[in-house]
Amino acid sequence: xxxxxxxxxxxxxxxxxxxxxxxxxxxxxxxxxxxxxxxxxxxxxxxxxxxxxxxxxxxxxxxxxxxxxxxxxxxxxxxxxxxxxxxxxxxxxxxxxxxxxxxxxxxxxxxxxxxxxxxxxxxxxxxxxxxxxxxxxxxxxxxxxxxxxxxxxxxxxxxxxxxxxxxxxxxxxxxxxxxxxxxxxxxxxxxxxxxxxxxxxxxxxxxxxxxxxxxxxxxxxxxxxxxxxxxxxxxxxxxxxxxxxxxxxxxxxxxxxxxxxxxxxxxxxxxxxxxxxxxxxxxxxxxxxxxxxxxxxxxxxxxxxxxxxxxxxxxxxxxxxxxxxxxxxxxxxxxxxxxxxxxxxxxxxxxxxxxxxx
Amino acid sequence: xxxxxxxxxxxxxxxxxxxxxxxxxxxxxxxxxxxxxxxxxxxxxxxxxxxxxxxxxxxxxxxxxxxxxxxxxxxxxxxxxxxxxxxxxxxxxxxxxxxxxxxxxxxxxxxxxxxxxxxxxxxxxxxxxxxxxxxxxxxxxxxxxxxxxxxxxxxxxxxxxxxxxxxxxxxxxxxxxxxxxxxxxxxxxxxxxxxxxxxxxxxxxxxxxxxxxxxxxxxxxxxxxxxxxxxxxxxxxxxxxxxxxxxxxxxxxxxxxxxxxxxxxxxxxxxxxxxxxxxxxxxxxxxxxxxxxxxxxxxxxxxxxxxxxxxxxxxxxxxxxxxxxxxxxxxxxxxxxxxxxxxxxxxxxxxxxxxxxxxxxxxxxxxxxxxxxxxxxxxxxxxxxxxxxxxxxxxxxxxxxxxxxxxxxxxxxxxxxxxxxxxxxxxxxxx
Numbered sequence: 083x084x085x086x087x088x089x090x091x092x093x094x095x096x097x098x099x100x101x102x103x104x105x106x107x108x109x110x111x112x113x114x115x116x117x118x119x120x121x122x123x124x125x126x127x128x129x130x131x132x133x134x135x136x137x138x139x140x141x142x143x144x145x146x147x148x149x150x151x152x153x154x155x156x157x158x159x160x161x162x163x164x165x166x167x168x169x170x171x172x173x174x175x176x177x178x179x180x181x182x183x184x185x186x187x188x189x190x191x192x193x194x195x196x197x198x199x200x201x202x203x204x205x206x207x208x209x210x211x212x213x214x215x216x217x218x219x220x221x222x223x224x225x226x227x228x229x230x231x232x233x234x235x236x237x238x239x240x241x242x243x244x245x246x247x248x249x250x251x252x253x254x255x256x257x258x259x260x261x262x263x264x265x266x267x268x269x270x271x272x273x274x275x276x277x278x279x280x281x282x283x284x285x286x287x288x289x290x291x292x293x294x295x296x297x298x299x300x301x302x303x304x305x306x307x308x309x310x311x312x313x314x315x316x317x318x319x320x321x322x323x324x325x326x327x328x329x330x331x332x333x334x335x336x337x338x339x340x341x342x343x344x345x346x347x348x349x350x351x352x353x354x355x356x357x358x359x360x361x362x363x364x365x366x367x368x369x370x371x372x373x374x375x376x377x378x379x380x381x382x383x384x385x386x387x388x389x390x391x392x393x394x395x396x397x398x399x400x401x402x403x404x405x406x407x408x409x410x411x412x413x414x415x416x417x418x419x420x421x422x423x424x425x426x427x428x429x430x431x432x433x434x435x436x437x438x439x440x
Numbered sequence: 441x442x443x444x445x446x447x448x449x450x451x452x453x454x455x456x457x458x459x460x461x462x463x464x465x466x467x468x469x470x471x472x473x474x475x476x477x478x479x480x481x482x483x484x485x486x487x488x489x490x491x492x493x494x495x496x497x498x499x500x501x502x503x504x505x506x507x508x509x510x511x512x513x514x515x516x517x518x519x520x521x522x523x524x525x526x527x528x529x530x531x532x533x534x535x536x537x538x539x540x541x542x543x544x545x546x547x548x549x550x551x552x553x554x555x556x557x558x559x560x561x562x563x564x565x566x567x568x569x570x571x572x573x574x575x576x577x578x579x580x581x582x583x584x585x586x587x588x589x590x591x592x593x594x595x596x597x598x599x600x601x602x603x604x605x606x607x608x609x610x611x612x613x614x615x616x617x618x619x620x621x622x623x624x625x626x627x628x629x630x631x632x633x634x635x636x637x638x639x640x641x642x643x644x645x646x647x648x649x650x651x652x653x654x655x656x657x658x659x660x661x662x663x664x665x666x667x668x669x670x671x672x673x674x675x676x677x678x679x680x681x682x683x684x685x686x687x688x689x690x691x692x693x694x695x696x697x698x699x700x701x702x703x704x705x706x707x708x709x710x711x712x713x714x715x716x717x718x719x720x721x722x723x724x725x726x727x728x729x730x731x732x733x734x735x736x737x738x739x740x741x742x743x744x745x746x747x748x749x750x751x752x753x754x755x756x757x758x759x760x761x762x763x764x765x766x767x768x769x770x771x772x773x774x775x776x777x778x779x780x781x782x783x784x785x786x787x788x789x790x791x792x793x794x795x796x797x798x799x800x801x802x803x804x805x806x807x808x809x810x811x812x813x814x815x816x817x818x819x820x821x822x823x824x825x826x827x828x829x830x831x832x833x834x835x836x837x838x839x840x841x842x843x844x845x846x847x848x849x850x851x852x853x854x855x856x857x858x859x860x861x862x863x864x865x866x867x868x869x870x871x
Contacts, residue, residue: 226444398661
C-alpha cells in the first residue's frame with residue numbers, strides 16, 4: 083500500500099508503519115504481505131479468495147486482470163465474491179489510464195472551479211478529505227452488494243470512479259450541474275458575504291474565530307441573545323447597507339466579540355437557538371467538552387507509533403455497537419496467523435519469505 | 441436481475457441535503473423509498489427557499505438555490521427546485537401532517553410496514569410527535585432507524601443548531617482549507633460534512649439490515665455529522681495527538697510534493713498538477729523547455745523543491761500562463777505528469793470521458809420537462825442501476841401509499857384530503 087510511504091508520519095519519521103493516514107485508515111484490520119507477481123503469491127491469493135466475501139482493490143485498471151485476477155477469474159474461484167474496484171476515472175473510458183492526484187481529481191470532478199475568491203485561484207478542500215469521501219461512496223455500494231450476496235448468494239463487480247463519486251457529490255457539484263442544465267448558468271467563485279452581512283459569518287474573538295448565520299431570519303434572536311440596548315433600536319436590521327452604520331455596528335460588535343472566547347459566545351447564541359459554532363483547530367476538537375462526553379476519540383496503542391487518541395467511529399449503532407479494537411497492522415504483522423489458517427506451516431512461511439512471495 | 445435493495449422499503453424524512461441524499465443512494469440501489477412530506481409545513485432549503493418564491497428572490501439567488509428552469513418558478517415551484525430534484529429520482533412521495541394525531545397514527549402504520557427510516561430533522565422533533573425510535577420499535581421491532589444530527593443524540597451540544605457551514609467550522613475543516621495567505625473569513629461555503637454524512641447514513645442503514653437478517657431485530661443508529669466528518673480528517677487528528685502539532689492549512693499544496701493550481705491562457709482558465717517525485721519534476725522541466733532557473737541545485741531533491749515551493753510555482757505559472765489549458769494539460773499528461781483542467785459545470789457536461797461512460801442521465805419530469813442530471817456514483821456489473829422514476833413531485837404517490845399500502849377507503853381518503861393530510865400543493869398560508 084503506497085499510503086504506508088506518504089506523510090505526514092508519526093514522530094515525523096518516514097517508515098512503513100508510521101504514515102498517519104495509514105494508521106487512521108487501517109484501524110481494526112489485519113495485515114499480510116503477498117507478492118501477487120509470483121506464482122506462489124497468486125495461489126495463496128486464490129486460496130484466500132475462496133473463503134472471502136469482499137475484495138476491495140484500487141490498482142490501476144487492468145493490473146489485477148493481468149495478474150490473473152479479473153472479476154471473471156475471481157468468481158470462478160468464488161461465485162459469491164463481491165469485487166469493488168476503485169480507480170481514478172473508472173474501469174472504462176478515454177481517461178481510464180491517466181495519472182491523477184487528489185487535487186487533479188478534485189479539479190476535474192468536483193466543485194473546485196467555484197470554490198474560493200474571484201480574485202484568486204480556485205481552491206481545494208483539506209487534503210485527503212475527498213479521497214476518503216470517495217472511499218465512503220465505495221463502502222455504500224459494497225454494502226448493497228453484500229446484502230444481495232446475503233439474500234441471493236450472488237456476487238457483484240462494482241466499478242467506482244473517484245471522479246464520478248466527486249461529480250455526484252451533493253457538496254455543491256451535483257446540484258450546480260442540475261442548476262446549470264436548468265438555467266445555463268454555471269457555478270462561479272463569488273466574493274463572500276463577509277463584507278456584506280452584519281454580523282458576518284466568520285467573527286474574530288478572544289481566542290480565534292466563531293461562525294454564525296444570522297441574516298434577517300435570525301436577527302431578532304440575535305438581538306435577544308446579545309441583550310444590549312445598543313442593537314434594539316432597529317437601525318441595524320439586515321441588510322445593513324449604509325457604510326457609516328456598518329462602522330457603528332462594528333465599533334460595538336468587534337469589542338463585544340474580543341471580550342469573549344469562542345465557546346462562551348457560541349453558548350450565548352445556542353441558548354437562544356441560533357446556529358453558531360466555534361471555528362475549531364484540531365487541538366480544540368480533541369479537547370472539545372462535547373466530544374469528550376460522547377467519548378468520540380479513542381486511545382489505541384500501536385507497537386511502533388505508540389499510544390494515541392484516534393478519531394472514533396463514524397456512527398453509533400445502538401443494537402450492534404462498533405468498537406475500536408486494534409491499531410493498524412504493521413507490515414506483514416498477521417502473515418503467520420492468516421497464512422497459518424490456510425494450513426501453511428512455519429517452515430512453509432520461511433520458504434515463501436525467502437522466495438519473496440510474502 | 442433484481443437490484444441489490446429490491447424489497448426494502450425506506451421512509452425518507454430527510455431535509456435539506458444529507459437526509460435526501462442518503463435516501464437517494466438507497467433508492468438508486470433498488471429500495472422503495474417513500475418521501476414523507478407535508479402540505480402544511482415548508483422545511484427550509486428542501487423543496488425551495490419558499491413555496492412560492494418571488495421573481496426577485498429567484499433572480500437574487502445563486503444558480504443552485506435560484507436555478508429553477510429558466511429562472512422561473514412555474515406553477516409548482518416545489519417540483520422544480522434544482523437542489524431538491526438532484527436527489528429526488530427513484531423515489532415516491534406521500535404527504536401527511538405529523539403535527540396532527542391522525543397524521544401520527546397514519547405514520548405509525550406506515551412505519552409498521554417499512555424496513556428503514558432515515559431522518560435528519562432537528563433533534564427531538566419526531567420524538568415530540570411520538571414518532572421517535574422508542575415509539576416506533578413498539579409497532580415494528582424490525583425497523584432500522586437512522587437519526588442524523590449535527591452533534592449526535594447525546595452530549596452537551598445534542599440540541600445545538602448548526603447548518604452545514606457551522607459543521608465545517610466546528611469539525612476543523614475551515615481552518616484546514618483556507619487560502620494560505622488569507623484568513624479563514626475568505627473561505628467560500630462548502631457542505632462536505634453533509635455529503636459525507638449522507639454516505640454514512642446510507643452505509644449504516646445497510647449494515648443494520650445485514651445484521652437484522654441474522655438477528656431479526658432492527659436498531660437505532662446515531663449519526664453525528666461532525667464526528668463522521670472528523671473521521672475524514674483522521675490523519676490531521678493524529679498529527680496533533682502523536683506529533684503535538686496543530687495542523688494548519690496547506691491551501692492547494694501537498695505535504696511533500698509540488699502541487700498547485702495554475703493560470704492558463706484566457707479568462708479564468710486553470711489547471712491543477714502534482715509533481716510527486718524527481719522524475720515528475722524533471723519531466724516538467726523538459727515539457728517546459730528547461731526554463732531559466734530550473735537547474736538550481738536546490739531543486740535536485742524533493743525536500744529542496746518543497747522549501748522553494750514559491751519559486752517553483754513561479755516557474756510553473758510562467759509556463760502555463762501563456763498556454764491554452766487543454767494544450768498545457770495534454771503536454772503534461774503525455775509525460776506521465778498528474779495534471780488536469782479545473783472543470784466548470786459546462787466542461788463537466790461536455791466532458792468526453794463522462795459521456796463515453798454514459799454518466800449523465802436524461803430524465804423527463806412533468807413540472808420541469810426533459811433535462812440532464814448527474815448520474816450514479818458507481819457501476820454495478822451484474823445489476824446495472826437505472827432511473828426508474830423521475831424527480832418526485834410533492835404527494836405524487838398519495839393514492840398508492842394510502843390506498844394500496846395502507847388500505848385506506850375512498851371515503852377516508854377524501855376525509856384526509858379535506859383535513860389537509862393529502863395533497864400535491866402547499867397549503868395557501870405557506871409563503
